[in-house]
Amino acid sequence: MTAQRIHRGALVVAILTALTNAVLAAVGILAPGTAFVLWLAVELPLFALVVTVTVVRIRALRRSGASWNAVLDELAGPAAGLIRAELRAYRSLWLFARRRRDGLRDGMVAIGYTRGTMGMPIAFLIACVVETVAIHLLVPWPWLRTTLLVVSVYGFVPLLGILASRVVHPHLLDDARFVVRSGHQVVATLPVGTVEKALIHRRFQHTSPIVEDDVLYLPGSDGTNVDVLLREPIEVKLPYLLERRRTTTQVGRVALQVDDPEDLRAAFAALRSETGITSTG
Known part of the structure; x- marks a missing residue:
């Protein structure tokens, strides 16, 4: 329990520090040079600490016989299910790009079930793309436009993965x-x-x-x-x-x-x- 608290505390501090530094640099309170020095002096060591504690905990859990699923549950807590869903979305996109079907072997028949079911998800995806373009054109601050663009792209990829999942898992x-x-x-x-x-x-x-x-x-x-x-x-x-x-x-x-x-x-x-x-x- 102590290791878990130290790990999560270090992770929270590292994320909050990085966000604070980024916001202060974006609004002009910190000069770019100062923000970079803070990144080297504070954020980089904090993230190195988080990575070190994570590796130590993973090795300890694996030595105790825990499965990789149990390790993820222990490290991520309630967020483990969402992390698994996102990783599966990326895997589905990879299979889709390679035109592969999960579990399909010689002698098997794949029975698809996507015909007529993709209209609404695709319409939602198109609406998200239009919204992203509109925000990029209307928001006047370059740093905010870039941030929103990164967040939007990050959101599109799992959504595409969810659509691909139904195709590659017949x-x-x-x-x-x-x-x-x-x-x-x-x-x-x-x-x-x-x-x-x-x-x-x-x-x-x-x-x-x-x-x-x-x-x-x-x-x-x-x-x-x-x-x-x-x-x-x-x-x-x-x-x-x-x-x-x-x-x-x-x-x-x-x-x-x-x-x-x-x-x-x-x-x-x-x-x-x-x-x-x-x-x-």
């Missing part, structure tokens, strides 16, 4: 299982033998993930378009931004929004033919 189907995902989160893993059949069925009543009447709804912006009927209940874990807020339950049917429900139904039919699994419906 549902996955092979001869053993059907993995249902929402972005990077696995919502359910359905053994192929538990799948009775897939029916094309358009539903409009739900537009966000929910379990209702023994049915998992994993919709797009205009509902779901395919129902997967199960021979026996399976466990599902509802998606949520923060992992610790996700809830687990059992369902007997899964209603999904996919790009092409006919392709999904045909894929299940082909698997039943190959494996000898018969449908009772």
Whole structure:
């Protein structure tokens, strides 16, 4: 606990010192030369202290057997979930740029679910770009324009990553299982033998993930378009931004929004033919 307090205290002091120095230099109270001297004499040693304490704590936690997730939880506290989300956004952008799909291997079928769902996020992204350009043209102070530009770009990258996440994390189907995902989160893993059949069925009543009447709804912006009927209940874990807020339950049917429900139904039919699994419906 003492190490944690020292670490967080040093980090807070370092950040506040850097911000104070930057603001004073920006408004002209400190000359650029003076601000640079303060950076060398005060801020640089403080950040070096923070880095040293961070490395020492990481090594101590790893020696005690803590996983990397546990290390992040210990170091970042409540902010750990947001840090993970941001790192996953960067990873999704990297996969998208390389035209890769997470977890997709030979023999697997990728089932996309982004068609018709990107309109609103893309419109929001365009609005943010327009707002950034307007601020850059209207704000008269160069230092503030530059600051706002950096903050805006920093905000765009994770947003693009969230959009890319839905593309690079499709549902996955092979001869053993059907993995249902929402972005990077696995919502359910359905053994192929538990799948009775897939029916094309358009539903409009739900537009966000929910379990209702023994049915998992994993919709797009205009509902779901395919129902997967199960021979026996399976466990599902509802998606949520923060992992610790996700809830687990059992369902007997899964209603999904996919790009092409006919392709999904045909894929299940082909698997039943190959494996000898018969449908009772």
